[in-house]
Amino acid sequence: MPTPPPLHAERASPTQVVARLRDGGRALVALSGGVDSALVASLAREALGDGAIAVTLRGAAVAAAEIDRAERVARSIGIEHHVIEADPLGRDAYRANPSNRCYFCRVVETDALRAFGAPRHVAQYLDGVHRDDLGDDRPGLTAMDEAGFVHPLLEAGWTKADVRTTARLRGLPNWDQPSDACLASRIAHGVPISRELLERVDRAESLVRARGFRRVRVRVDGPAARIEVDPDEVPRLLAEPMRSRVTENVRSVGFDRVTIDPDGYHGVARGRVP
Secondary structure: OOOOOOOOOOOOOHHHHHHHHHHHOOEEEEOOOOHHHHHHHHHHHHHHHHHEEEEEEEOOOOOHHHHHHHHHHHHHHOOEEEEEEOOHHHOHHHHOOOOOHHHHHHHHHHHHHHHHHHHHOOOEEEOOOOHHHHHOOOHHHHHHHHOOOEOHHHHOOOOHHHHHHHHHHOOOOOOOOOOOOOHHHHEOOOOOOOHHHHHHHHHHHHHHHOOOOOOEEEEEEOOEEEEEEOHHHHHHHHOOOHHHHHHHHHHOOOOOEEEEOOOOOOOOOOOOOO
16 A cells, blocks of 8 residues: 655645656546546646546446546546546456455556556556545555556645645536445445446436435445435435435335435445345
8 A cells, every 4th residue: 555645744736746747757547537536637737738648447337427527527627538448347356346346446447547558658647546545445556556556646645625625726627526436335245246236326326316415325235225325415315205205216226125324424335234
């Protein structure tokens, strides 16, 4: 796992980050729909102009809304943007859904990104990892490091708050977008991952978001699903007729038992669905 700058170290300024990126040569940014990689893409574009490209990965565990958001962000930045396929479902170890599932996914994704970048003479591969990411157990970071990815925000000593502030000042359209994660993160470890299950999760979350909820997780364990929204939106979700309508929406995509988490979204799955 990458080592962050010491806590007492002075944070780098955006100008300093841009200068470091300019010195690194032609860059490929792994661009999701989130604010972290969007900020890196913006900084890389400033540093390198047409020498920076952004690539978004499309696969079974990537929500359709994330692809759309990445395309909008890339247009707002003015960076060359590509969407390519990378499907970790081809790996038995990934489909088994162990606790280090993210490692196997990232190996597939970094292989795809480097294969795309090599004929384009990419010298540096960039992601949106920052200091706050190191507080979690993220085996995917190991795969990124093994593939030689650079973490400009982490090297700058920036936290998530620094990222959002800088993204807002730079006018990025997703500066306050809630953090997201791949669809596989909704499935309890040990429950096999399939394309059909990931598609059901994506459809279920889309239906709940269509009711006006900003951040949605549909955690699944076999035929059961638990809906999470931000804590301040839980009362609206629990109130009738919203509760009945939403739970029926989620059942309609193939879940037998649907519950609502009364505590709301809490970042990571807390074990198996009750």
